[in-house]
Amino acid sequence: MSSSARPRLVVLGLDGLPLALARALGPELPNLARLLPHARAIESELPELSPVNWTSFFTAEGPGVHGVHGFTVLDPQAYTLRIANFADVRTPTIFERLGRAGLVSRVLNLPNMAPATPLKGMLVAGFVAESLRQAVFPPFLLGPLTAAGYVVEGDTTRGAFDPEHLLGQLRLSLSGRRAALDLLWPDLAWDLFVCVLTETDRLFHFLFPAVEDAAHPLHGDCLAFLRQWDQAIGEVLDRFDALPEPKRLVSFADHGFCRLEAEADLNRVLFEAGFLKYARPPRDEWDAGVIGEETLAFAMDPGRIVLHRRGRFARGRVGDADAPALLADLRAVLRGLSWRGRTVMEQVLDGPELYGTTHAPDLVCVPQPGVDLKARFDRAEIFGHFGRQGMHSPQDVFFADTRDDGRPARLRDTGRLVLEHFGLCDTQDKRSTIIL
Incomplete structure (x- = not known):
């Protein structure tokens, strides 16, 4: 040509x-x-x-x-x-x-x-x-x-x-x-x-x-x-x-x-709701090694919720039969999350349905404009502001x-x-x- x-x-x-x-x-x-x-x-x-x-x-x-x-x-x-x-x-x-x-x-x-x-x-x-x-x-x-x-x-x-x-x-x-x-x-x-x-x-x-x-x-x-x-x-x-x-x-x-008004850390949400159990204190924000054997679910950036499934993770404990009820409980917690009187989540989506594959996050959270979702492992509060605007x-x-x-x-x-x-x-x- x-x-x-x-x-x-x-x-x-x-x-x-x-x-x-x-x-x-x-x-x-x-x-x-x-x-x-x-x-x-x-x-x-x-x-x-x-x-x-x-x-x-x-x-x-x-x-x-x-x-x-x-x-x-x-x-x-x-x-x-x-x-x-x-x-x-x-x-x-x-x-x-x-x-x-x-x-x-x-x-x-x-x-x-x-x-x-x-x-x-x-x-x-x-x-x-x-x-x-x-x-x-x-x-x-x-x-x-x-x-x-x-x-x-x-x-x-x-x-x-x-x-x-x-x-x-x-x-x-x-x-x-x-x-x-x-x-x-x-x-x-x-x-x-x-x-x-x-x-x-x-x-x-x-x-x-x-x-x-x-x-x-x-x-x-x-x-x-x-x-x-x-x-x-x-x-x-x-x-x-x-x-x-x-x-x-x-x-x-x-x-x-x-504009960003606040960051919301989903691992802190899961920790406070009892879904995420730490095996030890986290060394830093990326220290996923703290995920303990009693953990049922954890978050990954920015709004991916992952069940701690048996057979997929070395320390996983969630069986397939447990997943539907657990997901319903997680949705309820996430949809109920609020900041300054307004709901944080615009949507909490089914990951496999969204992506058309089982090799996907179990839930995908979409926030309202202004609240930026994070998935750190060392935050002491759910909401905070860390310099980004x-x-x-x-x-x-x-x-x-x-x-x-x-x-x-x-x-x-x-x-x-x-x-x-x-x-x-x-x-x-x-x-x-x-x-x-």
Whole structure:
């Protein structure tokens, strides 16, 4: 296929961007405004976390098929938690399927793609790659990206109390994305180009009220950064405009965002209700080794409730016959949870029914906007505030398509849109890994 005849597709990911906020910022951000005539809202997958939803995009499947249900994975024998990564994805990616059809992908800063594996094209994986070396394929990309000062992720550990440091780190990572764009785009030897800008998610977690409220003392600083982010959007759009026809650009977020009023820790809820029994005092918030033999259920991020089943967990005690009554009791406790006079839960969903598989959390909790669900093991209170000001939302997720005929309802459909664009069928082989 000649360079000029390729029906190229460009995917621009704008992590965490709600449509309502995009429209509100449009007058200040001219390049984002270029997308608004094509924009509408879609929904995220549940839970509304980045690894779940970006994986749903790059597999064109929901969590019940690709197997990533949250940030963390629990070892059922050792009771240790680790961060989910690409090795946990149990179904082929859209890039594998394009490659089998002879099509070339260039992928920049796509979360949950590390450790990087070979594909027909080039990959710079995003969060949560442990190092740049782990994030790149082919390996030769490591040299020029290192020379350009590329960082996989800026340091946001001080984001709750040092906004100047946070904004500096976001500028650093954003400059790296722009340098990588200069490296991966220009030869046009690709059919699909994916570029994800994740900096907005980090900004919104710590400074969402400042972004929303023009009267906030940090609004000007946030807007100054967003203008740089908007320039990066403009670089992608200008390059897209210069491409020969046929071409198409699709832009979307992985979830929405809203203000965070309080965090609610579900393991503390289960502990106080007698479902979770500790074998010893927890060493830290991730110390799942405290789950004792008398435990009936525990939580995993952000709102996954897991029965401590016999045969699945080394210390499990819940039998299949006990599960229905136990689940009914858990639903009653969770639905009865309130904060400042209002119900915390919008929904408490049956996990196997939601995901279409028994290899799923037993319950999936969806909170009301403003209350962010957590699953720590060392919190002494159910409710608290720990410095974050913004939280993910499954609704009002930004989506735009220059062809204006893409009608995805949720994140998995964006991956299917890519496959349909290139005329590829839906059938694919499934991997066998089971994730909790």
